[in-house]
Amino acid sequence: MNKSTKIIIAIVSIILVIVVVLAVVILTKPKDEKQVEKINSAEDLEGLINKAYEGQENLVPDSAQTQVIDIKDDVMVKSFTGLDNGNDLEYLVVSEPMISSQAYSFVLLTVKEGVNANKIAETIKDKVDYRKWICVSAEKVYTTSSGNVVCLIMSSEEVAKPIYEKFKTLVGTVGQEYEKTEEIELPPEMY
Numbered sequence: 001m002n003k004s005t006k007i008i009i010a011i012v013s014i015i016l017v018i019v020v021v022l023a024v025v026i027l028t029k030p031k032d033e034k035q036v037e038k039i040n041s042a043e044d045l046e047g048l049i050n051k052a053y054e055g056q057e058n059l060v061p062d063s064a065q066t067q068v069i070d071i072k073d074d075v076m077v078k079s080f081t082g083l084d085n086g087n088d089l090e091y092l093v094v095s096e097p098m099i100s101s102q103a104y105s106f107v108l109l110t111v112k113e114g115v116n117a118n119k120i121a122e123t124i125k126d127k128v129d130y131r132k133w134i135c136v137s138a139e140k141v142y143t144t145s146s147g148n149v150v151c152l153i154m155s156s157e158e159v160a161k162p163i164y165e166k167f168k169t170l171v172g173t174v175g176q177e178y179e180k181t182e183e184i185e186l187p188p189e190m191y
Helices: 002-029 042-053 076-081 117-127 159-172
Strands: 062-067 089-097 103-112 140-146 149-155 177-179
Touching: 042 062, 042 089, 042 103, 042 159, 062 177, 076 089, 076 103, 103 117, 117 149, 117 177, 140 159, 149 159
Parallel strands: none
Antiparallel strands: 062 089, 089 103, 103 149, 140 149, 140 177
């Protein structure tokens, strides 16, 4: 081999080493964990609900309507979240059917600055009335948070789980996840 061939081989070898090192660095670099973009309005929450529904329209009850709830209306706040009032909230948006034989509720809310969204998610899981419908109750309750957004979904497992998973995919990083399964209490004579 002559001198120019050796130089070309050395240059190609160096380039290959650089490419391999860059590929390893890029592939092993931890992915940036994303949180939901800053929610600046109730309309942003409505948009997030709509994105969670994309491709899953068959799971959502036909009569489901998404509406903004006044956080100063303690009765409505308690009805949808189990929270005693909306003092720690900025926005509250609910998607529920007006009339349905299916228990279904998808709630997104934002908390005020300085309020622990994860703690609110846990409180909602503990306090929300998953039997609030006249003839049905939710089988599963899921709550979590991402940034200042808290998510509550309650329905049957087959409906709630995919929508909950889609929410988590959309926001990327979530806090502690909470879930509750309905425990049916039978009258003593049925045991």
